[in-house]
Amino acid sequence: MYQSPVRRVPRAGVSATVRHGGGRDPWRTRPGYACAMPRLSEYLLPTEREPPADAEALSHKLLVRAGLIRQVGSGLWSWMPAGWRAHQRVVQIIREEMDAIGGLEVLMPILQPAELWKRSGRYESFGEELFRLRDRKDADMVLAPTSEEAVTTHAAALIRSYRDLPKILYHFQTKERDEPRPRAAVLRSREFVMKDSYSFDRDREGLDRTYELHARAYDRIFDRCGLEWYSVEADVGAMGGFGAHEYMAPCPAGENDVVVAPGYAANLEVASAEPQPVELPPAPAGPQEAPTPGLVTIAQVAGALGLPEGALLKAYPVVLPDGSLVLVMLRGDHKVNEIKLALALGGPSRQATPEEIEAQLGPPGSIGPVGVSARILLDDAVVAGAGGYVVGANRPGLHLSGVVPGRDFMFERADVRNVVAGDTVAGHPVRIEPAIEVGNIFKLGTRYSDVLGATYLDHAGVSRPIWMGCYGIGPARIAAAAIEQFADDRGISWPRAIAPFDVHLVTLGKDGSEERELSDRLYEELRSAGLDTLYDDRDAGPGEKFADAELLGCPLRVTIGRRTLQNGEIEVQVRRGQEARALPLDDAAAATVQLWRGLA
């Protein structure tokens, strides 16, 4: 008699465990899997015909419709059984590759004393995103959004000698971040599982090597997960650091803009490219006044003067912390990149208020660089000497034409603009596409070891700070990205490696029929052959079963019905592309395995 998964649950102290397991824990035969023999009639796969009304992103709609996740609150999601299987398959791939580079898996707590975070300075700097709470003794606590503080504290206590280095520690742990705006289900949630690893090295060179080890492990992880991905240069962020890469999975729901050209990929935040040329009118001997009554936008002025927007210079006044004003000038068709600007200015700045602009320059809408005393930062895309630009005259309703940088105003140079599509890198035009950040690697240096006292003694007995790196991956984002990248109008199409099941076996026979009997037997054979199989043995119509199978998106669908059985065959459909083929009933399991092995 068939034993349901529920009845097979081994419980501590229950003799049935021994009877069924024969002294061997049946749950260990398939690591990471909680249910070894799912029959859909006894499973929990809450599929929906329609997506939630408020879902926008494709992965959000499909994750819910396919019965993989359910919402608990804003940015808070539960994984349903099949969804968790896919998630755990990603986790297992990551685990194997981390172990392969010598990573040591640990587990650190989510709940942490605020004291640690006060020592690192992040109790303040992390801001509103850090969940804070108090314990019963009224001590300040935090829910950890990441684990640098905890792991560095351990390193400080446990690593004493250069002989203890290098080390890589990692864990899969729930992260808590009070996101200002959770989005698109698991793409940006307030609580999520992350693999974060931390490396400890003797010096900068050691960190470089460990960083490279991670980079190669990450390459393998995303390849094995079947994603379309690339790594990009990234902003090192406010916390400083010595280098960073982000791993991006391009897809429409992505929140990042990536600049891509042959041999080049970078986050728009840091990308640089050759600007597209703009034809400038010849410059007269000096600036000429151009009346522009009522015209305040670039588009209005360019339109009225019959010039391309790139022949105008846009003025972007900012104020530094010391209160001084800097006038950033860039082409009218370009936009300021705040991150590059901060880099050029050596720190943060803010946009000048209309009052500040009015007081120091002129009426907002027609401000410019000619005759002003403020420091001027000129974007690299602006050329000097090829012709005259149009700029604001710092007087209402008036612009100046024929303005030549260097002749009519002095400036400092910097690259402070956003790349736009069509700019070139090494002669190739770039495109800009949205992508999900599925992982990142970051050279921390000694930022945390310094403040948390993580040092070691070198050969000479000299105390030195440990060099650290940190490396993150979000398994849920990988799953969501895979859905985004490969779904079609019928539903999900999982990459083979991370599908919740290898095979979705659909029987069309009623209980007691010959088809059903053969299906039961094939189910056992598929499982014996090593394929994780979901068996749709429900008492439902064929249309419903096919629709659910295509929605769930397992790589192979095996159908047993009277039609093909008459010819001694079963039908196997490859989910991606929906190509169907007939396999002889004899040895069908082996043939299915063969087919499965050839899939992406």
Add this chain to the structure above:
RNA sequence: CGGGGUGUGGCGCAGCUUGGUAGCGCGCUCGCUUUGGGAGCGAGAGGUCCCGGGUUCAAAUCCCGGCACCCCGACCA
């Protein structure tokens, strides 16, 4: 934080303008039929209409105050 929107059965929605027995489709339960693309017939179950207060003989509906959730933007180690 700024802007926009939505809360009515498990899901999708109508009803609200003009107050008067809470409805529709899907799903669910039972029976019969059906079984290669979300099947048919019949009989049922299931709702503090987000919460609190107010107006009124009477509030899903009108008024006041909250809360929750979504989308766009800002933000995002």
